[in-house]
Amino acid sequence: MKELTILLIEDDTIEVMKLNRTISKLKLPHKIIEKNNGEEALEYLNSSGPLPDIILLDLNMPKMNGIEFLAVLKHHETLKYLPTIILTTSSHQKDMLDCYSLGVTGYLIKPLKYDDYVSKIEKLLAYWSINELIKK
């Protein structure tokens, strides 16, 4: 399986724990870069650090929320090519419309149960690990 570098933009510590635990539980080779909000994520993306393969983005965050981050990202000359998957509890139609129109590549609703979550993440990552991605 292809190793993915995943930028997780999420303010909730437990959510971060969940993803990390899921990856280790599933024994996946992926690497996770954690950022607490959109602002931090942009800072990271504009720095010299390695670019992620995909971004998992929470919507409801302090400082710069998911939608705001998306808007900046998708207007960026190069960063706009980064596949971004929304990971949220919001099934709000408006949020989905906003996100898709801004060019997200996926919209995942966090299920209540952790087991369901694991299953969803497994499929998501499996999908992206077989995709061809634009590399710098």
Added chain:
Amino acid sequence: MDTEKVEILQRALSREKAARKEAEGILEKKSLELFNTAQKLKHANRKLEFLLGQKSSQLKGVFENINDAYLIMELNGNVIKVNQAAIDIFGYDLKKESFNVQSLIYSEDHDYSYSSFNELYQKGIFSNYTARVVTKSKEIKWVQINSSIIYDDKKKPIAAQGIIRDITKSKFMTEFIEEQKTQLDTIVEHAPFGIALTQNNKILKVNRSLTTLLGYTEEELLQKTIKDLSYSDDLKMTENYMNKMISGETNHFVIEKRYVKKDGSIIWAKSNISVVRNEEGEIKFQIAIFEDITSKREKKLILDMIQNLTHSILGKVNIYEISWEIVCEIAGYLGTKDCTLYINNPKKNRLEQVGTFDPQIESPLKIDIGKGIIGEVALSGIAKINNENSIDIGNSKNSEIAVPIVNENKVIGVIESKHSDKNYFTKEHITTLENIARLVSMQLKSALHLRERRKVEVENTKLLTKLEHNNKELQEYAHIVSHDLKSPLRSINALFSFIKEDNQDKLDEESLQNIQLIDNTLEKMEQLISDVLAYSSVDKRESEKEIVDLNILINDLKKLIYLPKNIELKILTTLPTLKTDQTKIQQVFQNLISNAVKFNDKELGLIEIDVEQHESYYQFSIKDNGMGIDEKYFDQIFKIFNSLKKSKESSGIGLSIVKKIIDHEGGKIWLESEKNKFTTFFFTIPK
């Protein structure tokens, strides 16, 4: 003839001649004597005649020469001398008959005559005896007699003499004139017009009408001038005319002006002023005739005003514009500067000023119903005048009038006016204002309706915008909340999953059970959050209408809802098949049945579903024999988060979702209940 003969003849002639000559001489002598005697006689005669003439002229001077009738009588009344004039009066001629004055006395004047004669006898003289006499031809004549007693040389009264004047004609004339004067006075007195005769501004005479007109007595009026009686504002107007009159430019003018009555009230009078000038052209008298035109003028004013008002409010729909026209016209009519129109606001139980002519009022006044004269009138619907008390001492308003505007037996407004004068307002004012009130009530009412409608429209629009906004906000809020609430649930679930995983063999059965309970609780919480979201999205999601057989729907629901064994669910009448949004109608039944189950405290629970067909809608009912709901909560329970009984199964949103769906479908929902006995929810769905 011969010479001899001639000679003889000649001689004879000579003789005769001589003889005649002698005779002539004698005659001449005798004639002279005669002449002289005659002359003497003539002289004597003349002398006599002179004396005679002197005497008779003397007599005539005393008796006959006077034009008036003259009479001398003995003291017993026997007439001894009369002149022609007296004969003319009495008809008796002494040459033909004798008469006694007693026979002349008119019976009614008998006593007067005798007493007069006694006085004459005593005093020797009696002047201006005035009485009637009966003449020979039985004619009655009025005479006036100046009489005196004639005494002999021994100063003994022997006769009486009198100068008689026939005053019958002048007596009649005087009577006639007097009668004419009385008639004239009567006319003047009873004239419907007030009349005053003035001289140098002073009132000399007034008639009764004028006293009635002005309320003063004649005596009081005679102390006044016309100027005193005039209303001060009108004096200038009169002055011009008076000046023209004084300068001689005119002798007559007519104006309509005001006068102040004794009680202070004002009347309008058409004043007709004329002057009578003397030969030099100076004003001798002024005659003023006053016609009270107050009511006439009032009527005209009223008619004018009503006409103006009708014209000016025609087609107007704005309550303020209409009110303004009304108060302007009324203020003009009443002659006041303070007129206000109030509109009844039944919701707030008060009157609100919509139009005013009073420049002192800046912000619209509001008066409580029943308060003050205006409030009283609004309450009673009966017009009122307050002339007695000082109403508004600060602004020196002493009279107030308030008249209700009534429409369909309801007071929709009040017209009010004040005046600085006391006793200013009259019953006529009320009548007029009531007429106006009637006239404008319809239009005011429709304007009010319009205003109300527009208000409602504006409010509706505002409300709608607000509602939309609120709805949107609520939805946003619901989503944010749901996100914020859902996240911790996920975290808890994940954390317990971690614990479970990390302690797979260490956890005992009980702990695992507890973790399972936590999971269940989380699920319920998740459901609650979803319900909130669903509630906020009920009217948002476009519904898909499909054919729904409610009997099948209920049967499906029986499986979905946890129905304890002691509770029976019955469908009383076969339910209809609707074309509707299945999810929504299911939500309605599901919620109502769930509630009926949840709040059933009876050993044998019974839930009955029924339907009534109406022309345009179905009326469903879901009845349970549960704990019942207090009537005071009937409205409340449809509000969100208003669960009456705190219960682990109840989110408190269910009924609000039901109501929202039914409202959205165009139906109604209500309930009947009796504590501890039953609760029936009714709702309608349009066909």
